[in-house]
Amino acid sequence: MSAALAVGDVLETRRYPVTRADLVRYAGASGDQNPIHWSDRVATAVGLPGVIAHGMVTLALAARAVAEWTDGAEVVELGAKFTNPVLVPDDDTGALVEVGAVVKKVEDGLATLALEVTCEGRKVLGAPKAVVRVDG
Amino acid sequence: MSVDPSLVGRTFAPTAPYTVAEERVREFAATLGHPYDGGAAPATFPIVLAFEAMNSFLAEVGVELSRIVHGEQRFTYERPVVPGDVLTAGLTVSSLRQIGGNDIIGTTSEVTDASGALVCATSATLVHRGTAGEQA
Secondary structure, eight states: OOSOOOTTOEEEEEEEEEOHHHHHHHHHHHOOOOGGGTOHHHHHHTTOSSOBOOHHHHHHHHHHHHHHHHTSOOEEEEEEEEOSOOBOOSSSSOEEEEEEEEEEEEETTEEEEEEEEEETTEEOEEEEEEEEEOOO | OOOOGGGTTOBOOOOOOEEOOHHHHHHHHHHHTOOOOSSSOOTTTTHHHHHHHHHHHHHHHTOOGGGEEEEEEEEEESSOOOTTOEEEEEEEEEEEEEETTEEEEEEEEEEEOTTSOEEEEEEEEEEEOOSTTTTO
């Protein structure tokens, strides 16, 4: 469906579960072994409500949605603020991250996507945005 | 403990050259469910380099990783990362301020390839959580 992104297009919301096991695997794959992403003891000791997902997991899931929507278009810009933590309970379901987007601009072969990334109905990323290369 | 304000503007030594192996990219992608069939790495893959640069920086300034919460991350890409790339990351402290007992540390890391060409620049905001208020 990479065909044509047009300004105003609303892209289909993607839903991705994140479990503690995913966080442990991500810690290994990325090198980010901060214990706040796997130890409730450490997370609560630094004042967090419990284990939270790496902000970069959430941003990576936003990038995954972009790759799925655009059939792997080249990303030239990606970023967000981590405004609310994604709490990941120690169960088999984990947290559900939802990624939506609206096409804001298509110009000079680049499409700008304004993303919306939520968990339990609350925005977890601030002003998440991706710019991808598109044809023509 | 707060971070020394004289760090602003300081650039830390680049990370040791890192050869991007396709298996590592595949593992990183699989962790996130990101589609991957070889070639360009997921957009957030350069965080592996940026994170290593950040870790060295934190160690050098004596900040514990578990006291860091990620506030923001932005990437701008010159080109995608592909297997076979030999990359290094150099981190510069771009800003430092204090809000409510926390240090807000702004960093910029440039990821360059073996020829010295810029592959991607990434800026991060790191929130160094102070100890004030934890007994409350």
